[in-house]
Amino acid sequence: MQTLTILGATGSIGLSTLNVIARYPERFSLHAVTANNNVDGLFDICAQYQPSYAVMVDEESAEQLQSKLSAAGLGTKVLAGEQALIDMAGAPEVTTVMAAIVGGAGLLPTLKAAETGKRILLANKEALVMSGDLLLRAVKQSGAMLLPVDSEHNAIFQALPETVQKGAELKSAGVEKILLTGSGGPFLTKNLNEFAQITPEMAVAHPNWSMGAKISVDSATMMNKGLEFIEARLLFNASFEQIEVLIHPQSIIHSMVSYSDGSVLAQMGQPDMRTPIAHTLSYPDRIKSGVAPLDFTKVASFTFCQPDFQRFPNLKLALDASRQGQGATTVLNASNEIAVASFLKGQISFLDIAKFNEKALIRYGTTRASTLADIIALDQESRQFVSSLVAANESVSS
Ligand code: NAD
Ligand code: MG
Numbered sequence: 001m002q003t004l005t006i007l008g009a010t011g012s013i014g015l016s017t018l019n020v021i022a023r024y025p026e027r028f029s030l031h032a033v034t035a036n037n038n039v040d041g042l043f044d045i046c047a048q049y050q051p052s053y054a055v056m057v058d059e060e061s062a063e064q065l066q067s068k069l070s071a072a073g074l075g076t077k078v079l080a081g082e083q084a085l086i087d088m089a090g091a092p093e094v095t096t097v098m099a100a101i102v103g104g105a106g107l108l109p110t111l112k113a114a115e116t117g118k119r120i121l122l123a124n125k126e127a128l129v130m131s132g133d134l135l136l137r138a139v140k141q142s143g144a145m146l147l148p149v150d151s152e153h154n155a156i157f158q159a160l161p162e163t164v165q166k167g168a169e170l171k172s173a174g175v176e177k178i179l180l181t182g183s184g185g186p187f188l189t190k191n192l193n194e195f196a197q198i199t200p201e202m203a204v205a206h207p208n209w210s211m212g213a214k215i216s217v218d219s220a221t222m223m224n225k226g227l228e229f230i231e232a233r234l235l236f237n238a239s240f241e242q243i244e245v246l247i248h249p250q251s252i253i254h255s256m257v258s259y260s261d262g263s264v265l266a267q268m269g270q271p272d273m274r275t276p277i278a279h280t281l282s283y284p285d286r287i288k289s290g291v292a293p294l295d296f297t298k299v300a301s302f303t304f305c306q307p308d309f310q311r312f313p314n315l316k317l318a319l320d321a322s323r324q325g326q327g328a329t330t331v332l333n334a335s336n337e338i339a340v341a342s343f344l345k346g347q348i349s350f351l352d353i354a355k356f357n358e359k360a361l362i363r364y365g366t367t368r369a370s371t372l373a374d375i376i377a378l379d380q381e382s383r384q385f386v387s388s389l390v391a392a393n394e395s396v397s398s
Helices: 012-021 039-049 059-071 082-090 104-115 125-131 133-142 151-159 192-197 200-204 213-221 223-235 274-282 313-324 326-344 350-364 372-397
Strands: 002-007 028-035 053-056 077-080 096-099 119-122 145-148 175-182 243-247 253-259 264-268
Touching: 002 012, 002 082, 002 104, 012 028, 012 039, 012 096, 012 274, 028 039, 028 082, 039 053, 039 059, 053 059, 053 082, 059 077, 077 082, 082 104, 096 104, 104 119, 104 125, 104 133, 104 326, 119 125, 119 274, 125 133, 125 223, 125 326, 125 372, 133 145, 145 151, 145 223, 145 274, 151 175, 151 223, 151 253, 151 264, 151 274, 175 223, 192 350, 200 213, 200 326, 213 223, 213 313, 213 326, 213 350, 223 243, 223 313, 223 326, 313 326, 313 350, 326 350, 326 372, 350 372
Parallel strands: 002 028, 002 096, 028 053, 053 077, 096 119, 119 145, 175 243
Antiparallel strands: 175 253, 253 264
8 A cells, every 4th residue: 555645736747647646545545645836736636535634735725625625524634834845745554655746845855755765756856856866865764665657767767677667777777779759749849930929828828738838838848858868867876978969859759778788778668757657656556547549550650860059958958068067957947846836927928938047057157056954055156147038028018
């Protein structure tokens, strides 16, 4: 029996996780679910799944949730604030933590899960990109298990031998290259002259995947693939040269591993996150996820091409940051979160996202950050810097 905390339960990954675990009440029980401020969303989850605890980061939202639960006669205990997220990730009765908060806000609870030896299902790539080795070291020291939910990393993990899954070097298993695939998002073939007019609505409409707003914008700029490149280097202890980004617009192959004898192993499936979620929940076993198998007679074609850095400058920035090191990836993640949030609020243009990210990297990219305090300080400073660029941009355009 696994006892779960789902961080970010009201999100796209959180809801898919609930959908999978509900199929196996004898295998999974729910300790806690968390959300930022989505009262109705968390209430519905409590009504349907009856977890022991529900955490809302926002205090007022927690009060509203408490009164709704009391009125409905539901016994889930409500907690409020960031510390409660951390406590629920580290609670002694919890065996498994789904890390599905979006952004750097997920770092401290995920780190707590790592320090307390949990089985961590990692969707929250920003936590890893932001903290790098620090999170991995905590996993190693406590004997926690870190399993990648991100579909590409989950595909790579599945295509690697058990020795490498358990920490052996890629080379020792004859791995030549990791082929990190990405769809290229909604603007893969859009005329570059029209990029300045891209609206948030256009950017969040992903052709293959249904996801939260932030990762959808990241997919449209291909920053998502850049963050994933950094994530893959960390998870699989890979050099810069050992990973190649490849565009595969159909999102059927979720990534591949190329071996020295010429074999290339791919993991394939529908673009539905319940597959990697089920894999990480049950690994090394397999359980049903609710996802239908591929019908190859209906998969019309597989195509591939190289990414174009002129079209996707954010991807280039992320690759450069990955080469530069930990400080740069912390800065880029922070900067991108502010830039994307500002774009979604209509404060800056689509093209500004890469411009602001580049400015942040130029300003802070060489800063070293190894301790948690360094990382948090650099993250905060980068966020403030980009927020001030956004404010200056608004005063010019108004
Ligand atoms: P989402 O926006 O749908 O959900 C985010 C969740 O995080 C919500 O439950 C929200 O309440 C919570 N949250 C937001 N801000 C918070 C804060 N400041 N403090 C605490 N909780 C907060 O996002 P999503 O699409 O489910 O993505 C979640 C994570 O999984 C992201 O890191 C994303 O990159 C990663 N991921 C998502 C997908 C996907 O298909 N959606 C695929 C791969 C990886
Ligand atoms: Mg992904």
